[in-house]
Amino acid sequence: MSVGQRLREDRAARSDLPVRRSRTEAIEIFLWSRAAIWVAAIFLFLWFEPNRQPNAGRWDSPLLHELGYGTDVWARWDSVFFLRVAEHGYDKASASFGPLYPALVWLVGHAFLGHYLFAGIVISLAAALGSFLLLHRLAEERLGADGARRAVLYLAVFPMALFLQAVYSEALFLLLALAAFAFAERRRFGAAGVVAGLAILTRVAGVALLPSLALLAWRHRDRARALGGVALALPVAAIYPLVLWRQIGDPWAFVHAEDRWHRHLSVAGPFGGIWDAFRHWTPSGAGVHHAVAVNGEALVLLAVFIPLTVLAWRRFGAPYGLFAAISLAIPLSFPSSRWPLLSLPRFGLVVFPFFLALAVLGGRPRVHTAIVVSSSLFLGIAVAQWALWQWVA
Numbered sequence: 203m204s205v206g207q208r209l210r211e212d213r214a215a216r217s218d219l220p221v222r223r224s225r226t227e228a229i230e231i232f233l234w235s236r237a238a239i240w241v242a243a244i245f246l247f248l249w250f251e252p253n254r255q256p257n258a259g260r261w262d263s264p265l266l267h268e269l270g271y272g273t274d275v276w277a278r279w280d281s282v283f284f285l286r287v288a289e290h291g292y293d294k295a296s297a298s299f300g301p302l303y304p305a306l307v308w309l310v311g312h313a314f315l316g317h318y319l320f321a322g323i324v325i326s327l328a329a330a331l332g333s334f335l336l337l338h339r340l341a342e343e344r345l346g347a348d349g350a351r352r353a354v355l356y357l358a359v360f361p362m363a364l365f366l367q368a369v370y371s372e373a374l375f376l377l378l379a380l381a382a383f384a385f386a387e388r389r390r391f392g393a394a395g396v397v398a399g400l401a402i403l404t405r406v407a408g409v410a411l412l413p414s415l416a417l418l419a420w421r422h423r424d425r426a427r428a429l430g431g432v433a434l435a436l437p438v439a440a441i442y443p444l445v446l447w448r449q450i451g452d453p454w455a456f457v458h459a460e461d462r463w464h465r466h467l468s469v470a471g472p473f474g475g476i477w478d479a480f481r482h483w484t485p486s487g488a489g490v491h492h493a494v495a496v497n498g499e500a501l502v503l504l505a506v507f508i509p510l511t512v513l514a515w516r517r518f519g520a521p522y523g524l525f526a527a528i529s530l531a532i533p534l535s536f537p538s539s540r541w542p543l544l545s546l547p548r549f550g551l552v553v554f555p556f557f558l559a560l561a562v563l564g565g566r567p568r569v570h571t572a573i574v575v576s577s578s579l580f581l582g583i584a585v586a587q588w589a590l591w592q593w594v595a
Contacts, residue, residue: 228338235358281369297455302403303371322369329373330366336380353561361580391431399438410528414521475534478542500543514555548595
């Protein structure tokens with residue numbers, strides 16, 4: 203080997219070190235945060251079992267019990283719908299849950315000899331790991347190594363981060379949203395469009411990706427070809443109504459199923475959801491303390507999400523701000539008549555520009571400490587509620 207070749211290889215090895223280090227940081231945060239949440243959930247389930255939700259039997263199901271409490275603790279609430287679709291196909295009640303995550307649960311569950319619940323956890327964890335790595339990479343390109351570390355840390359301790367290992371589709375959706383942006387920013391618009399379509403197959407709210415991807419495509423010099431690539435999302439997303447039409451005879455069942463959660467389109471758009479949150483503070487049949495806790499949490503996080511959206515737009519550009527804004531506008535425009543901001547905190551978990559914006563703010567040590575401490579505190583409360591079958595987002 204010549205001296206020149208040796209020098210080139212040494213330079214290549216040195217340039218690869220930051221990439222490896224960044225991956226290691228993201229993986230380390232993923233591992234310790236998921237392990238801590240898992241251990242906490244099991245401890246809280248065992249220690250406070252007498253405080254378990256007394257009406258949990260109404261929502262419990264044999265589908266949510268498989269290998270014992272060590273894994274079953276990650277199947278609560280909507281998990282039953284995902285598992286029902288995976289094992290038995292759609293019915294009208296489950297039609298609002300996109301088909302991609304249940305399809306993967308079915309596929310991996312077969313490989314695991316019918317352990318679908320365990321398969322759901324594995325899929326969520328794998329998608330969460332990919333999300334941590336992609337978010338770190340995206341943040342490092344814009345904020346440097348320290349900013350990337352903060353962004354991933356804030357995702358790890360976000361109050362709703364427990365859903366990244368539950369039998370829910372949040373982790374998969376987050377991974378696909380990040381991947382769609384990553385492809386689009388590298389001018390691979392065909393891949394971005396297909397991935398966006400897969401995101402819509404995971405959650406209908408994935409349509410929030412399309413305006414941002416279209417804007418990135420519009421800025422490309424080969425505009426027509428780029429927009430055509432983004433448009434590939436539409437035929438991919440069309441698989442959802444086709445599956446519903448084949449299984450239950452109604453391609454729009456995912457729209458009709460929203461009645462189960464008392465959702466309706468507000469004539470005032472997103473402002474209607476905010477107004478309803480104040481107007482219907484205590485739903486009929488709900489305890490005052492429970493209503494104040496649920497609505498208060500959602501309103502506090504909404505008050506955080508809105509300025510983070512503005513900051514993401516100003517700091518990272520219109521595509522990022524647009525995705526965040528539309529992701530907020532969709533649930534606010536379809537409020538629940540009982541709980542107007544139903545699940546809003548959980549919906550915020552998958553809006554990755556929020557964590558980029560938080561990473562900007564966290565550049566100040568005191569702000570960083572405040573974010574980590576407050577988020578970790580509320581995450582601990584959420585894990586306790588989840589383990590004991592209390593409602594969490």
